[in-house]
Every structure is written in C-alpha cells, then in structure tokens.
Amino acid sequence: MLLDNQILPAIARSGLALKLNPNEWEVVKASTSALTIAKISETTRLPYSTVIDIVRRLSRKGILFSFVPYCDMVGLKPIFLLFPDKPIKSVPVYTRAVYSLLGRQRYKAVSALVPVKLINDYISYFSEEPIEFISTYEIRHWTASGKLTQYNSKLGILLPREEGLEDALVESRTAVTEHEKRWVDWVDLIILYFKMRYAFTKLSDVSEMVKQDFALKPPSRQLMSYHYRTHVVSLWSYNRTLFRLNTSLVPLKLYLFGGKEGLTAARVLVQAPYMYEGLVGESSAAVLGQPPNYMEPLIHEVLNVTNADMPYGSLLVVQEKQTAWISTRVIEHYRQKGDFPLPDIESFST
Numbered sequence: 001m002l003l004d005n006q007i008l009p010a011i012a013r014s015g016l017a018l019k020l021n022p023n024e025w026e027v028v029k030a031s032t033s034a035l036t037i038a039k040i041s042e043t044t045r046l047p048y049s050t051v052i053d054i055v056r057r058l059s060r061k062g063i064l065f066s067f068v069p070y071c072d073m074v075g076l077k078p079i080f081l082l083f084p085d086k087p088i089k090s091v092p093v094y095t096r097a098v099y100s101l102l103g104r105q106r107y108k109a110v111s112a113l114v115p116v117k118l119i120n121d122y123i124s125y126f127s128e129e130p131i132e133f134i135s136t137y138e139i140r141h142w143t144a145s146g147k148l149t150q151y152n153s154k155l156g157i158l159l160p161r162e163e164g165l166e167d168a169l170v171e172s173r174t175a176v177t178e179h180e181k182r183w184v185d186w187v188d189l190i191i192l193y194f195k196m197r198y199a200f201t202k203l204s205d206v207s208e209m210v211k212q213d214f215a216l217k218p219p220s221r222q223l224m225s226y227h228y229r230t231h232v233v234s235l236w237s238y239n240r241t242l243f244r245l246n247t248s249l250v251p252l253k254l255y256l257f258g259g260k261e262g263l264t265a266a267r268v269l270v271q272a273p274y275m276y277e278g279l280v281g282e283s284s285a286a287v288l289g290q291p292p293n294y295m296e297p298l299i300h301e302v303l304n305v306t307n308a309d310m311p312y313g314s315l316l317v318v319q320e321k322q323t324a325w326i327s328t329r330v331i332e333h334y335r336q337k338g339d340f341p342l343p344d345i346e347s348f349s350t
Contacts, residue, residue, distance in 0.1 A: 003159060003294055008152065008159075011155075011157060012152075012155040012156070012157050016249060016250060016292040017157040017158055017159065017245075018158040018243060019157055020157075020158065022153055022156070023044075024057070025151050025156075027040055027044060027046070027051060027054045027058070029145070031199070031239050031241065032143045032144060032241075034239065037055060040055075061243075063243040065199040065200060065239045066195075066197065066199055066242050067196050067199040067239060068238050068240050069196070069235040070237050071113070072178060073179045073180070073235050074181075074235060075116055075117075075184070075340075076114065076115055077113070077114055077116050077119065077136060078139045079111075079113075079119060079133070079134060079135050079136065079279075080110070080134040080136070080286045081126070082108075082109050082131050083107060083110070083126065084105075084108070084128065085106035085108055086127075091110060091125075091345070092112075092344065093327050093329070094122060095110060095325060096111045096112055096322065096323065097111045097320060098110055098111075098323065099111075099254065099318075100317070100318040101254060101316065102315065102316040103312050103313050103315040104312070104313060107131075107312075114343065118342060125343060125345060132256060134281040136279045137280065137281065137282065138279075139277070140267060140278040140280065141241075141277050142270050142271070142274075142276050142277075143240060143241065144241065146272060146273070147161070148164050148165065148268070148271040148272035149161055158273045159273065160272045160273060160295050160298045165268070168267075168271045169264065169306075171267075172267035172268050173264060182231075182234070182235070184235070185231075185334075185338065186331060186334045187224060188235075189334055190210055191203070191206060191224060191228050193326055194206050194209055195232070199239045203221060206224060207219075207224075213324075214327075214328040216328060216332070244290060245290050250274075251290070252290050252316075252317035253291065253314050253317060254286060254315040255269070256310065257284060257285045258284050258308075258309040258311055259308070261309070262284060262285050262306070262310070263281075264308070265302055265306040265308035266278040266279075266285035268302050268306070269289065269299065274292065274295065275288075275290075275291060276288050276289055329341060
C-alpha cells in the first residue's frame, strides 16, 4: 500500500490533493472521451443540466478540459528547449510557455508547438543554443484513466496508486502509432486553437473570441460547423484535464530524462495524478508535474524499476508563464497562403 489510511484524512484537509465529490469525479472521468457535454451526460447517466452545473463549478475551481489533437496530423510538433539562466526578453510565435527553473544551477526553459518544417527557424530566434532539445514524437497528459491514479470516494480526493505500476510499465513500451498529415485550413486552425484552450467551447462563442483575441472577422457559423464536423473532429485524440494545486503548498517541478528507460519513466509517471504532461523524444523526455511529498515513494519506485537517467535532477519551477502560441499574423498568413509563417518575434514579451 502506497499510503497509510490513517494519514488520508490529513491529506484531505491539507490542500495537498485535488478534492472532488463523486459526481464531479464521474464528470472528470467521462470528459476524457467526450467531445460534448451531452456525451458526458450520456456516459455518466447524470442529467444534462446537472453536468452543465458541475462543469461550471469545476471551471470556477480552475479545473478545465482541453482538446488534445493528433499534432502530427496537423503538421505541428511539441518541442522543449533548456537554456542557461539568461534573460529571455521575448519569444517567437508558436511558444506555449516559458519557465524559470532552479536545480543545481538555474535555467530557463521553453515549451512550444511548432510547424515541423520551421523548427530550426524557431530555435534560431534565440540568442543561445539550447543545452537540451527535445523534439517529441509523442506527447502524453494525465487523464483520470491513468493506471497510477485512484479516487478515494470516502474523502473525495485524488491519490496515487502503486498497484497499477506493472500495467503502466507494459503499456509504456507499446509502439507509438504515427498519423498521416492532413490538410488543415484556416477555419480548422481557428476552431482547433480555441478547442485546445477549452474543449467544450461552443462554435457560436468562437466567433466572438476571434474578434476579441485576433481582431479578425470570424468565419460564418455555418462554415465553422461544417469544418468542425468534417475536419476538426477527426483530429481529436482525447481531452486532458487542466488544473493546479496551490503552488505555495506544492511547487511545480520539471523532470528531464535521458536514454530509452527515461522515455519509459516519463510515459509511466504521467499516469499518476499531479504529473500533468510528458514530452517524449527519441532519446530524452520531460515531465511537468506537481507531486505532493506523499508521491515521492511512487516516483522513486518508477525511477528504480526503469533505471532512468536524470542528468539535472528534479528542477523546481520558480516561474511559469503561458503564452498564446498563434497570433493574428499567423492566422492571416495561413488564410492567404495555406501554410504557417516563419516564427518572427511579435508581442510575446516574457
């Protein structure tokens, strides 16, 4: 047993675990494989109005659901760059987040979603060469179905589960399926962008968001509906659940792994709660997580059984800044040329 039952009430009171009532947990579980709130209602057998109320309540708690596409089908690749600790005053478009990290030394890190053919151009906009570069062929996120995840219904908290480790290890060594690139036009790109921010965004709301965020005339509602049904839905892999614990109680951490066993460790760890995202490359991987202290035994067990190499140790995330990864210029260029523009630096000051 990973946790002594006697300490669970203290964990529940401490803010060191995500608290959900049983219906909220059912909605979180069902959201992974649901494109609509109606589908969640069907899966959970909860009334539609109840699911709407729960989703809104979760949103107020900072728990959101994000559409995860097959990035290779869109011609995009998640990448991760680690730099020495020098100021990054601005970043190119396609950047998702910038991190300040503290370990044995201080570092800066950048996570981005970049058109495959523009990766070298993207990296060239930084004044220094990265000391680590992960060009992923796989991105994984925590979902409620993770084999190292369990829900304690008595206390209403999300906890790690050690019993699923063997199954998680077996699954982590399964070959990744590659997808053929598909044509995506500017209407698809707009819908995809807002669905990646919030999976259940209504197309009627997308129209207003296009005007507010990009100062562009939106496509018609009918055109967006057609593109969503015929193009965007086929790009969908699953929904991820986005949330954070109180960072004053539980700091964010970044784990960088090397070698093939490091890739296995990354794939396994994101099946545990509070391990949010794993970027897996050919010979290295990165995991962003917020594991409370009671998860340390599980983390070390994973490191032990995989013998994963961690050249930098665990890195404390001192600062995390999210950025919008596309801009008005990207959308306008894509609409006119049918392709992504070079990743010029715009108004993405960090």
